[in-house]
Amino acid sequence: MKRLLGDRLAGAVWGHLVGDAVGVPYEFGPPMDPAQVAMLGYGSHNQPAGTWSDDGALMLALLDSLLEKGFDTTDQAERALAWYRDGAYTPDGNRFDVGDATEAAIRRFANGTPAEECGSEDAGGNGSLMRILPLALVERNGPVESLIDHAQRASRVTHGDGRADVCCALYSLIARRLLAGDAPPEALQAATTTLRDHYASTVFAAYLGDHLDFVLAYEERAGRGRVWDSFWSAWDAFAGSDSYEQTIRRAVAYGDDTDTTAAIAGGLAGIYWGIGGIPTEWMTAMRGKEVVAPFLAKLLATAA
Numbered sequence: 001m002k003r004l005l006g007d008r009l010a011g012a013v014w015g016h017l018v019g020d021a022v023g024v025p026y027e028f029g030p031p032m033d034p035a036q037v038a039m040l041g042y043g044s045h046n047q048p049a050g051t052w053s054d055d056g057a058l059m060l061a062l063l064d065s066l067l068e069k070g071f072d073t074t075d076q077a078e079r080a081l082a083w084y085r086d087g088a089y090t091p092d093g094n095r096f097d098v099g100d101a102t103e104a105a106i107r108r109f110a111n112g113t114p115a116e117e118c119g120s121e122d123a124g125g126n127g128s129l130m131r132i133l134p135l136a137l138v139e140r141n142g143p144v145e146s147l148i149d150h151a152q153r154a155s156r157v158t159h160g161d162g163r164a165d166v167c168c169a170l171y172s173l174i175a176r177r178l179l180a181g182d183a184p185p186e187a188l189q190a191a192t193t194t195l196r197d198h199y200a201s202t203v204f205a206a207y208l209g210d211h212l213d214f215v216l217a218y219e220e221r222a223g224r225g226r227v228w229d230s231f232w233s234a235w236d237a238f239a240g241s242d243s244y245e246q247t248i249r250r251a252v253a254y255g256d257d258t259d260t261t262a263a264i265a266g267g268l269a270g271i272y273w274g275i276g277g278i279p280t281e282w283m284t285a286m287r288g289k290e291v292v293a294p295f296l297a298k299l300l301a302t303a304a
Contacts, residue, residue, distance in 0.1 A: 005303040007274040008179055011244075012137055013296055015270015016059055016263050018282050019248045020052040023259035026252050027053075027097075031223075034249035039285045045096050050285040053097045055130040055263040057089040060295055062154065063134035064089070067298045071139075071150050077115035077157050080106055091288025097259075099225070102127040105158040116153055119160035126230035128155035130260045132168045133267040136175035137299060147172055148198055159227070162211040167231045170195055170215070171264070174235075178271040184239040192216065223254025223261045230257065234264035244269040244277040 003011075025043025026032075041049035061079040069075040079088070084106045087093035101123035108118045119128070132151055139147050151172040152165040173191035182190065199208040215228045223233045237251035247269040251262040270278065 003181075003274045005179070006300050007276065008271045009137055009299055009303055010275040010296060011270035011273060011277065012133060012175070012179075012267050013059075013063070013270070013292065013299065014275055014278060014283065014286075015244060015273075016133055016267035017052045017056045017292065018278055018286060019251065019262035019264075019266020019269075020056040020259045021050050021286060022248050022282065023252045023262035024051060024053050025049075026255070026258040029255050029258065031255040032253050034246070034253040037249040037252045039282050047094075047096060048287065050287040051091055052263075052286075052288070053259050054083075054095070054099065054102070054127075055260050057083050057095070058102075058127075058131035059133055059263070059267075060089040060292065062131050063138070063295050063299065066134050066138040067295065067302075071154075073115040073153055073157055076154060077106070077109045077118065080157070081110055089291065091291060099125055099127040101125050102158045109157075116156045119156045119158045119164075121160040123159040124161035124163055124227055125159060125225050126227045126257065126260050126264070128157070128159040128164050129167050129171060129227050129230055130263055132172055133175060136172045136179065138302070140176055140179050144173065144176075144194055145198060147176065148195065161227070162208065163215055164227045166195070166208065166211045166215050167227045170212075171231060175268060175271060178268060184268075184272065188235070188239070221254065223251070223256045223258065225257045225260070230261055230264060233261050234268070237261065237265040238268045238272070241269070244273045245279050245282075 022039050025040045027044040061083055065076045065079050082088040087095045105118040135151050148169045151168040155164045155168040174187045177187035177190050218228045221233045221236050233254050238247045241247040247265050248262050251265040252258045
């Protein structure tokens with residue numbers, strides 16, 4: 001599918017944010033018919049329609065950090081702390097949602113723990129995967145080894161489980177392949193092969209290879225908060241759809257962690273179908289466009 005790079009980059013950022021916002025009012029709810037999913041206000045978090053959550057805010061925080069500082073996990077953690085304390089990167093300064101592992105990690109950083117040691121080893125939730133998308137956007141032309149390393153180190157700022165490392169690296173490689181124009185099946189296959197080959201060449205081959213095997217063998221798709229479930233639920237919502245809109249409807253329809261599943265899926269769908277693939281009525285309803293504009297402008301300037 002041929003689309004201009006700028007169209008894909010804008011689609012990625014807004015695809016993630018719109019998916020998050022569509023999912024927010026349904027979070028913690030039961031599975032539902034995808035046809036019933038709509039851009040609504042209030043619901044689970046009592047927020048106006050078009051409001052992104054921690055998923056979108058921390059994604060923007062990472063994008064801002066990468067564009068301003070390059071890859072610097074201390075800076076990433078400082079921007080996450082600004083979100084946690086001051087509501088930075090939100091549409092209105094209101095931080096209304098945070099995962100337990102993410103909150104604990106940010107508090108460790110605030111108390112002096114080095115950024116890459118803040119994620120607990122038993123933190124296998126989706127809080128790092130939900131924000132990792134900007135790495136593939138900013139580092140789209142660099143060495144794949146660097147992208148893998150950076151995805152895993154960025155993940156550890158909040159989540160230290162090796163399976164979170166794997167999911168963040170795999171997702172970043174997939175997003176990069178989609179940016180280059182691959183179809184979804186080819187992107188997944190190429191990313192999997194690249195990651196397996198990379199792990200085989202490292203001193204942690206057995207440890208990381210076992211985690212990759214675990215993730216690849218996982219069969220359940222329930223939209224829940226474990227990172228491996230979130231990865232595959234989002235992937236299947238995207239890869240089994242014919243449009244951005246269908247992707248988000250399918251992602252939210254799983255129920256449970258609806259905003260995160262839809263944000264993760266929406267980032268990929270936004271790359272693939274571009275900014276023009278996002279329904280106009282959903283884009284019109286989005287709040288905080290003035291917050292997103294400067295970050296997106298800097299990102300698009302790298303594609304000029």
